[in-house]
C-alpha cells in the first residue's frame with residue numbers, strides 16, 4: 001500500500017466515523033422525540049424511562065465521538081489555520097457551537113426533564129427532545145454546507 005493510499009484510507013475512516021456519529025445523534029434524538037418520550041407520558045411504565053435515559057447516554061457518547069472525529073477532520077481538510085476568517089471556517093464553527101449546545105441539552109436539560117416527568121409532566125422532556133432533534137438536523141445542514149458554500 002502506497003503512502004497516498006494510506007492517507008486516502010485515513011481520510012475516509014475519519015469522515016466515516018464523523019458521519020456515523022452524526023447519524024446516530026440525529027437518529028437518537030428523532031427516536032426520543034417521536035417515539036420514546038411520548039410513550040412515557042402515556043403511562044407505559046418504568047421501562048420507557050430506562051430506555052430514554054439509556055438513549056440520552058448513548059447520545060452523549062456518539063456526540064462526543066462526532067466532535068472528536070470532527071476535530072480530526074478539520075486537520076484533514078482546510079486546517080485550523082483557515083478556521084477563522086473564512087466562510088468554510090464560519091460554517092464549521094457554527095456546527096461546533098450547535099454540537100456543544102446539543103451535548104448540553106442532552107445531559108443538562110433532557111435527562112433531568114425525563115427523570116422528573118412524574119412530577120412536572122412530559123412537556124419539558126418533549127420540548128427538549130424536539131429542540132435537540134431540530135438542532136441536530138440543522139447541524140447536518142450547516143456541516144454539509146461548509147463543503148459547498150465554504
Ligand code: HEM
Pocket residue numbers: 015018019022023025026066067068069070071073074077078092095096097098099136137139140143144146147
Ligand atoms: C465539534 C463539532 C464538529 C466539528 C469540529 C466538525 C467538523 C467537520 C468538518 C471539518 C467537516 C468536513 C468539511 C469539509 O469537507 O470541508 C465536517 C463535515 C460534516 N459534518 Fe461535522 N463537525 C462537527 C459537528 C457535527 C455535527 C454535530 C454534525 C451533525 C449532527 C455533523 C455532521 C457533518 C456532516 C454530515 C458532514 C459532511 C460529511 C461528508 O459529506 O463527507 N458535524 N464536519
